[in-house]
Amino acid sequence: MSLLSVKNVSKHFGGIVANQDVSFSLNAGEIVGLIGPNGAGKTTMFNCIAGYFPPSAGEIYLNDEKISGLSPEQCAHAGIARTFQVARTFTSMSAQENVMVGAFLKNKHVATARQVANDLLEFVNLGKFKDKPAGSMTISEQRRLAVARALAVSPKLLLMDEVMAGLNPTEVKETVEVVLKIRQRGISCLIVEHVLEGIMPIANAIIVLDYGKKIADGTPQAISTNPQVIAAYLGVE
Numbered sequence: 728m729s730l731l732s733v734k735n736v737s738k739h740f741g742g743i744v745a746n747q748d749v750s751f752s753l754n755a756g757e758i759v760g761l762i763g764p765n766g767a768g769k770t771t772m773f774n775c776i777a778g779y780f781p782p783s784a785g786e787i788y789l790n791d792e793k794i795s796g797l798s799p800e801q802c803a804h805a806g807i808a809r810t811f812q813v814a815r816t817f818t819s820m821s822a823q824e825n826v827m828v829g830a831f832l833k834n835k836h837v838a839t840a841r842q843v844a845n846d847l848l849e850f851v852n853l854g855k856f857k858d859k860p861a862g863s864m865t866i867s868e869q870r871r872l873a874v875a876r877a878l879a880v881s882p883k884l885l886l887m888d889e890v891m892a893g894l895n896p897t898e899v900k901e902t903v904e905v906v907l908k909i910r911q912r913g914i915s916c917l918i919v920e921h922v923l924e925g926i927m928p929i930a931n932a933i934i935v936l937d938y939g940k941k942i943a944d945g946t947p948q949a950i951s952t953n954p955q956v957i958a959a960y961l962g963v964e
């Protein structure tokens with residue numbers, strides 16, 4: 728059975744069609760990439776899945792539970808966490824406090840939330856930054872901090888929006904290793920990414936959006952040789 732099922736989802740903003748009749752599914756324990764040109768509707772799809780916008784049409788299910796139309800907090804309780812294109816860390820708070828903010832969704836005790844935060848900071852290789860203000864960390868570290876904060880809500884599905892953008896090759900590799908560790912924990916990942924050398928080698932499947940519509944869905948190998956995807960997004964290389 729699919730963990731996430733997106734069924735015929737459309738999202739309009741006035742006359743702008745950001746998503747049009749998009750359907751796809753994702754299984755438990757999978758990494759799935761959501762790619763496509765700028766303005767193709769990838770972030771809008773994330774916002775629909777995470778409860779930031781209700782879809783204009785269509786339905787979204789997590790396991791058997793219909794989540795479309797729920798609030799972001801209700802989606803988080805159902806098992807969905809996300810990171811944003813801009814990491815949105817609380818810059819004056821320590822790395823530990825940033826992750827504790829996520830942990831408080833499911834743990835009411837400060838000591839437990841602190842322990843969850845410390846474990847997750849180790850998990851994303853940021854243990855040594857525990858007491859440092861988030862604002863003193865590099866972009867790459869802040870993105871992994873945002874991943875740790877999202878993991879602190881104990882999600883079944885993690886939505887990651889361009890976690891590899893602007894990173895150097897070493898930082899991309901570090902981030903890829905964290906994503907692989909997340910899958911090993913049984914958490915599924917849906918990843919919007921333009922850094923194809925990061926996502927293509929690790930994804931179980933890739934979904935391609937163009938002008939709001941899904942134009943392809945398949946293995947990274949099939950997607951990279953799909954003529955429609957090459958014409959719309961990948962180019963000849």
Ligand code: ATP
Nearest residue numbers: 740743744745763764765766767768769770771772
């Ligand atoms: P990028 O790769 O540049 O982040 P994207 O694929 O994530 O792009 P979206 O940000 O989802 O694309 O945008 C899809 C379309 O919807 C664009 O035309 C955008 O201008 C429009 N759009 C997105 N959010 C809103 C909004 N809140 N109000 C009006 N239009 C919006």
